[in-house]
Amino acid sequence: MGKNNIVVLGIHYFGHDSGAALVQNGKVVAAINEEKIRNIKHCGGYPTKSIEEVFKIAKLEPSQVDAVAIAGIMGEEFLPLSQMFPNYRSLFSYFSLLKAHKKGLEHLSSYLERIMKMDPIRNFLNTLGVPLNELIFVEHHAAHAAAAYYLSPWNFDDEVLILTADGQGDGLSSTVNIGHKSNIERIENSETSYYDSLGLSFYSQITAYLGMNWAFDAYKVMGLAPYGKTTLSIDKIKHIIDIDTTNPLKFRNKMNAFLYAMQPKLHELLKEDRFDNIAAATQSCFETLITKWVSSAVEKTGIRKIACGGGNFLNVKANRKILSLDNVDDIFFCPAAGDDGIAVGAALKGYFEMASRDGIKPTKEPLKGNYFGSSFTNEQIKDTLKKRGMLDKAQYIDDIDEEVGELLATSNMVVARFSDRLEWGPRALGNRSILANASDIRVVRKINNAIKMRDFWMPFGPSILSTRIDDYLINPMESPYMMMAFDTTEKRDDISAGLHPYDFTSRPQTVNSEYNSGYERVLKSFESKTSIGGILNTSFNIHGYPIVWDPERALDTLENSSLDVLAIGNYLIKKN
DSSP states (O other): OOOSOOEEEEEEOSSSSOEEEEEETTEEEEEEEHHHHHTOTTOOSOOHHHHHHHHHHHTOOGGGOOEEEEEOSSOGGGHHHHHHSTTOHHHHHHHHHHHHSHHHHTTOHHHHHHHHHTHHHHHHHHHHTOOOSOEEEEOHHHHHHHHHHHTSSSOTTSOEEEEEEEEEETTEEEEEEEEETTEEEEOTTOOEEGGGOTIIIIIIHHHHHTTSOTTTOHHHHHHHGGGSOGGGTHHHHTTTEEEOTTOTTSEEEOSSOOGGGHHHHHHHHHTTSOHHHHHHHHHHHHHHHHHHHHHHHHHHHOOOEEEEESGGGGOHHHHHHHHTOTTOOEEEEOTTOSGGGHHHHHHHHHHHHHHHHTTOOOOOOOOSOOOOSOOOOHHHHHHHHHHTTOGGGEEEOTTHHHHHHHHHHHSOOOEEEEOSSOOSSSOOOSSEEEEEOTTOTHHHHHHIIIIIOOOTTOOOEEEEEGGGHHHHBSSOOOOTTSOOOBOBOGGGGGGGGGSOTTTOOBOOEEEOHHHHHHHHHHHHHHHHHHSOOEEEEEESSOTTSOOOOSHHHHHHHHHTSOOOEEEETTEEEEOO
């Protein structure tokens, strides 16, 4: 019989969005990504800052760690194979098979190399005093699956269909799994290799063809899509990828090319097509394929509750289509669906494996708000203001949330809110947010030109009180993490600045006291002055930088942008 208190440190350090997390007895007590602390967007490498920070956040000692769970079992050394042998599908299948099964894993030289590459992080952990008695490697997609399943709202009595889909990780791009009684089992022959990736070989490659960053700009193609006409390019787009005709749980690359080898073929295929029509057809095809894949998985298993993880599920338009499927009853999208979430997934996987092994009944903590990051006290904020010579410009306000809501209601000011714990994942959900009155469409130009420098076609999103979603959303439901898009009602003018400017869809954050009581007070204060139940919410950062982490970054952003007001802790700073 093992101990009843289990602490697992999860670490992700291969690829982009490295980070760390702590799970204690099935509950995520801390999680942060290296980009936030180092102020480098999508920062990869050894997350030494994140590891140090999660212990501060959780108020745990490194010596209390029972196991270290590493996300990923293969390093980047496998990627060149795709470039050396782009036409040998069997090669991809072979390595995917080896890495997917523990018996094959031990025979991979890559695994040994991975262990050797751990030396720097192992030494760092030793310096901190983290015991390394138990080291657990968690395959990339297993980490995605764990984050989705163990944070989902259902208890262990329910069977849950767990789907993962991304660009690639450990040689795979999608998997189909079943969660039940705290265990996750992958369905045999349900793994799609990264050669056949819907994310990497389709969406990312078209993103690159359109002149954007192939790794991180897929959301821009989604935003551009409503401006184009799907029908003008869809027949060509359908030639790129499809569901595998022999196995509907897998995707299949139809181009006989991979990564950079695809670009000449895409040029030949799409050279006569307009960019917006390509974007429209790409999004439409993506929605068709991923919903068909999901539906096939439901038909295969008979399970109608679904938990989803992996970067493909950051596509909010497709997510709404999935939820609308007739054979889907309920769905949960992991808020940190991309690689920024797999340190948490690894830690959760490690905890449940240890509990099962040691005969401990595991505990499950459904996600109720994803504020797992750093917080800063008013004293710390005051010290930073003093150091910067800005304390005399700051006003201490007891009910700062009431004041922020009133400012948004009675002025055209753009207000940054820095409060409580930092959000986990890519979305700002009120604690590190830039806020504005969404009923004034002019605020979009102001924020874009002076602060965010976003592409002109990209929409902002609103935060909407849960009590008001019927007013603004068609077929509404709670969406606390901005993971789904909705059509909007005739009352949409109230939140027009937070809608897509062409199709008037909304990617809302629904707000209530259960998830964030302070932020709810901001919206209620605004509502009491305007009768409007929502405001514009975008992430607190300048273009090209991650969401701000600490008071120093918050003040830097205030000074180097056209923000009007910063509400930081209980301090309010107006620029003019």
